[in-house]
Amino acid sequence: MSLNRNWTLLLLLPLALLLGVFVVWPAALGLLHSFTRVSGGASAALEWVGLENYARVVSQGEFASAVRNGSVLTTLSVSLELSLGLGLACALRLPFRGRTLVRAGLLIPWLVSPVASGVMWRGLLLPSSGLLHYGFALLHLPGPPNPLDAHTALLTVTLCEVWRKVPLATALLLLPGVLAIQRPLWDHAALEGLSGWGHFRHLLWPGMRPLLLTVGLLLTADALLTAESILQLSGGGPGSATITLGLLSYEQTVKAYNPALGAAAGWLLALAVSAVSLVYGVALTRSRRR
Amino acid sequence: MRPRGGFGLWRGALLTAALVASLVPLLWTALASLGVAVDSAYSPPRWRGPLGFEHFSEGVLSKSGFAASLLHSLGLALLTTALTTLSALLAAFALTRTRVKGLERAAHTLLLLTNLPLLAYLTPLREILTGLKLYDTWPGASLAGAALLAPLATYLLYGYLRRLPLEPEQAATLEGASPGRVLAQVVWPMSRPGVLATAGVVFALSWNAFLLPLATTFQLKTLPVALVDFFTFEREPDWPTAAAALMVALVPLLLILIPLHRALEHFSLAGFGDE
Numbered sequence: 001m002s003l004n005r006n007w008t009l010l011l012l013l014p015l016a017l018l019l020g021v022f023v024v025w026p027a028a029l030g031l032l033h034s035f036t037r038v039s040g041g042a043s044a045a046l047e048w049v050g051l052e053n054y055a056r057v058v059s060q061g062e063f064a065s066a067v068r069n070g071s072v073l074t075t076l077s078v079s080l081e082l083s084l085g086l087g088l089a090c091a092l093r094l095p096f097r098g099r100t101l102v103r104a105g106l107l108i109p110w111l112v113s114p115v116a117s118g119v120m121w122r123g124l125l126l127p128s129s130g131l132l133h134y135g136f137a138l139l140h141l142p143g144p145p146n147p148l149d150a151h152t153a154l155l156t157v158t159l160c161e162v163w164r165k166v167p168l169a170t171a172l173l174l175l176p177g178v179l180a181i182q183r184p185l186w187d188h189a190a191l192e193g194l195s196g197w198g199h200f201r202h203l204l205w206p207g208m209r210p211l212l213l214t215v216g217l218l219l220t221a222d223a224l225l226t227a228e229s230i231l232q233l234s235g236g237g238p239g240s241a242t243i244t245l246g247l248l249s250y251e252q253t254v255k256a257y258n259p260a261l262g263a264a265a266g267w268l269l270a271l272a273v274s275a276v277s278l279v280y281g282v283a284l285t286r287s288r289r290r
Numbered sequence: 291m292r293p294r295g296g297f298g299l300w301r302g303a304l305l306t307a308a309l310v311a312s313l314v315p316l317l318w319t320a321l322a323s324l325g326v327a328v329d330s331a332y333s334p335p336r337w338r339g340p341l342g343f344e345h346f347s348e349g350v351l352s353k354s355g356f357a358a359s360l361l362h363s364l365g366l367a368l369l370t371t372a373l374t375t376l377s378a379l380l381a382a383f384a385l386t387r388t389r390v391k392g393l394e395r396a397a398h399t400l401l402l403l404t405n406l407p408l409l410a411y412l413t414p415l416r417e418i419l420t421g422l423k424l425y426d427t428w429p430g431a432s433l434a435g436a437a438l439l440a441p442l443a444t445y446l447l448y449g450y451l452r453r454l455p456l457e458p459e460q461a462a463t464l465e466g467a468s469p470g471r472v473l474a475q476v477v478w479p480m481s482r483p484g485v486l487a488t489a490g491v492v493f494a495l496s497w498n499a500f501l502l503p504l505a506t507t508f509q510l511k512t513l514p515v516a517l518v519d520f521f522t523f524e525r526e527p528d529w530p531t532a533a534a535a536l537m538v539a540l541v542p543l544l545l546i547l548i549p550l551h552r553a554l555e556h557f558s559l560a561g562f563g564d565e
């Protein structure tokens with residue numbers, strides 16, 4: 001059936017109202033705030049300051065670290081999430097006894113909130129009662145290096161994010177795509193004796209390119225926004241070893257109560273996400289034309 | 291077909307490793323919450339017992355505000371899920387069954403809104419809610435939460451509704467049913483697995499949200515916000531108590547895991563990758 005104009009608009013109204021009042025309006029104000037400064041005490045007039053807030057964010061010592069950490073964290077975590085997710089989705093393709101349970105079990109880490117994941121991994125990495133030190137002691141190895149020191153902390157927070165996101169990539173995003181590839185194509189690939197990489201190159205990539213790109217975009221955008229888990233796990237430190245743009249914005253908005261700077265940092269983040277979306281969008285359009 | 295030699299082995303090893311890596315950290319936390327923790331100061335490490343619930347009863351639930359935050363989280367997540375799913379279902383139905391041009395594109399634009407970071411408008415959102423007298427209220431927090439999650443939910447349902455067969459709807463329309471009736475009596479029964487899966491995803495995301503309740507509530511503190519209050523990074527956490535709090539936060543989602551998982555099997559995001 002097809003709806004006429006009035007019905008269409010009526011059905012879209014609740015969503016439009018929600019988005020208009022609670023996303024578009026505050027977002028427009030947020031953008032405005034990022035270009036202004038509150039001045040004049042009681043009357044609290046907004047004064048246009050151009051790019052000053054952005055300049056202040058960028059000139060902060062932590063900004064360079066945040067960009068560097070964000071790039072490392074995003075690149076590393078998205079590639080790990082995509083490859084592990086794809087591998088697991090392929091492993092879950094054919095039915096076997098207990099597959100439903102395995103699939104459900106693999107979904108569980110995604111149910112842990114970013115905040116809770118940060119608290120949990122901090123506990124698991126404690127020397128006194130943690131899992132890591134127990135493992136080392138059990139194997140009679142000397143104590144492990146501190147996983148949250150200046151050299152290792154970024155890797156640690158990245159791996160913790162990967163732990164939480166692989167289930168999302170596998171079960172929710174990639175498995176349906178793997179299942180949608182027709183059985184004869186898999187049999188053909190098996191007959192040809194393709195390697196693991198061959199399966200990817202000749203079967204999965206051609207068959208799932210649009211989906212892989214879309215999932216890549218979702219995971220990249222999500223990784224760029226990483227803040228809450230780091231907040232609990234390392235607090236952005238030691239020093240600025242694990243600070244991200246999201247955390248920088250959070251600290252300005254919530255802790256330093258400097259909403260203009262927080263909004264500026266937030267919009268830089270939005271800019272980064274949009275740039276990534278654009279790249280993926282172009283790649284997606286190209287892959288459809290072929 | 292049984293998996294053949296090498297491939298089956300590779301598959302088993304990968305799945306086992308993934309299960310161990312996924313679940314051992316959580317089991318370790320669950321044990322600690324029950325008072326079974328390890329003391330690595332000794333070699334070989336010793337286990338401390340005994341098993342008990344005192345970290346729940348005396349540790350977490352006695353913390354002031356924790357029990358209330360549990361209630362707030364549950365109420366807000368349920369309200370948010372209902373509002374999100376309803377508005378998203380109506381919108382997805384409209385977008386998939388419309389003759390109005392350009393709305394198809396609108397569905398794709400929604401993905402961009404999903405990606406707009408809340409940090410870009412956290413303070414204005416709080417100010418707007420205050421202005422509307424909705425700050426720190428159940429309706430305010432759940433409406434703002436629904437707005438945040440509705441684009442994703444619409445996207446999921448859009449992909450799902452597009453794949454439903456159109457014949458039953460056409461038959462009902464020919465018999466003179468209004469679009470409202472078609473939605474309630476034909477589309478809703480057919481799309482229930484997709485709607486439930488979407489609701490499950492939305493509930494989990496809403497239950498776990500941190501920045502949104504931080505911006506929209508103060509007294510109505512939710513669990514993730516309480517977790518951040520109780521276990522700040524600056525202090526070393528009291529691990530068994532923290533573990534108990536984590537378990538309290540996880541258990542409600544584990545309860546919906548099986549139905550959620552069932553529903554997800556009927557349903558995929560694959561719909562928005564292809565055209």
